[in-house]
Amino acid sequence: MTGVDAGAGAGDVRYDRAREGATVLGIYLTSIAVALVVAALVLLATGGSWTSVLSALLDGSVRGPGRWGTTIGVAIPLLLVALGTIVNARAGLVNLGQEGQLFVGAAFGTYVATHIGAGGPGVLFLIMLAGVAGGAIWAGIAAVLRYQRRMPEVLTTLLLVFVASQAVGYGLKNKNLLLDPTPDQANRNLISERLRPDTRLPRLDWFGNEFPMTAFVALLMAVLVALVLRWTIVGFRLQMLGRGPRTAHRAGVSEARYGGLALVASGAFCGLAGAFMLAGGDFGNYRLTPNYPVNIGWEGLLVALVARNHPLVSIPVAFVFAGLRTGSGFLAATGVDRDITKVVQALLVLALLVPPAVLFVRNRRRALAAAAERV
């Protein structure tokens, strides 16, 4: 008798699970569809045709000759920023300062590159290290303020973005900091000296697609982050801190140490992304310029959100976001403004925020109903 019951129960469970999965999938697909329909409506309202936009986007991101390489080049920093954001988010913290941390990292890298006066792999490594240090220091300020003065890290990281852009802007006006000291500079632009050819990252050429070799470093990092979060004690403690700060406290996980570690790691990833951008050649032609991060920091944060804080999922998401970006350069021919891709990205992110929230509310309502039945 028990056997029959158990069998029926297992069948029910399997059926319930399938139905549950279908519902979850349905909610996700509906949200994405709504976002795309809204984007299409915006496009139609201004008289654009979505087929030509889609085709231009595909041409610009993957179909055109050599475009894979360009897209990969943009995806590298996006992925790194997203990875840092993921580590941070898993520890229950919200870092909104990626853009600033990336900028400071790139500036530190530029300073080292232009002041060392030598080249070679050792110097290249130093540039990367300087980038990591820059990002980590910028996020470290927020970490210190969070755990010494109890200031919410959300606000401090956000405010520090603007301080970063002004600080680097100041550096770019001074010749002994970042500004190109060449006296016969054509139009006195606020740009740094170009990186020496022997301090640039090697670029690979696969079937006419050129991209820096850091693509593999970024992929490796994604796997590493996934492994560390899944299998190591540090990763476990970070996530314990994120999911149940009280439990973590009881279990002896120091909030300041692990929370601070997560914030600094997040900044370090952004700084590394900045150094990769600088030495990789896809941004600014090996020079630091004002407004150098060009929203890569913000978009990397969106990548982490869309990937729902999974390091491996963020690989394809970063590629798609990079594709939207590189593809937008080809939109001019269709007469549609390239900012439509920003709209699409933001709408997708908003759409993907809905399903988990809806599911959360639904599950809670069910649990409450079940609890009420039991009484």
Place this chain on the structure above:
Amino acid sequence: MAGDFFFAVGDVLSSETTYSSGWRLAVALGFVAVGEWIAERAGTINISVEGAMLAGAFAAAMGYDASGSVAVGLLIGAAAGLLVGAVQAHFSHNLTANQFVVGLTLNILVLGLASFLNSSLKPETATAHVFEVPGLVEIPLLGPALFGQPWPLYLLYPLVPLAWWLVYRTRWGLEVRAVGENPQAADVSSIDVNARRRQAVYIAGITSGLGGGYLLLGQVGWFEDAIVGGQGFIAIAAVIFGGWTLRGAMLGCLLFGSANSFRLSLPAVGHPLNSELLSSLPFVLTICVMALFAHRTREPQSLARPFIRGLR
């Protein structure tokens, strides 16, 4: 050298245009800060005020283009701000999505939408006419700044006492403050916590949209993507800088607005002060004030913490 510099500062301080431009810049922040102050008293931080401001500016441009009336433009701007505020409110205080994530995404969305629509619709705009309050405008130095401005600026003057009255003298305001301090207790006293928070965020959206409309029709005169350029964030900083009092927030706006006008007017008299320092002043100062006076300022105790019944 140093003497020269102080002469230059003196020149700037004795010219009426300094006060006028400082006041104009401060008022743009003030519109946003008034609403954001109410929202923060309810325990929410809306970084989407930046987006609401931009939406307000663009919608005001469209409204003015279509109707030719500044008042209609401002109304439509406020409505656009309300729309952004409503999305923020429902995502973060109904669906319980993280308010900062929603706000940031909204900012990116509005920036993309506004620049996309602007490039295809290209609204034609103008500035509102200057209205000089008779008598008061004669006050030396400050008169023209306070009472000789484009008329949308004067909308802030009644708005500030109105916000004070709303928060400190009405039942709704009491509930809003309760919700910001102790949502669990408010919930037990049958106050709908998330509804109050949503309403506070709507107000922040409306005033930010109005601020954007004022920025466009009262100050700049044409729409550009960078018209807001972080002023929403500066207004948030002003609210925090002011220690979550209306007085302090307005003082913060005045300080940050004047810093901005100094940045613009010092080079004009031949003394480029370090403009990066002045631009980052609001943010550095806010961080310092928060770090130094963290114990003395009373922030709303549940600031930025979402409320879900049964979860703390």
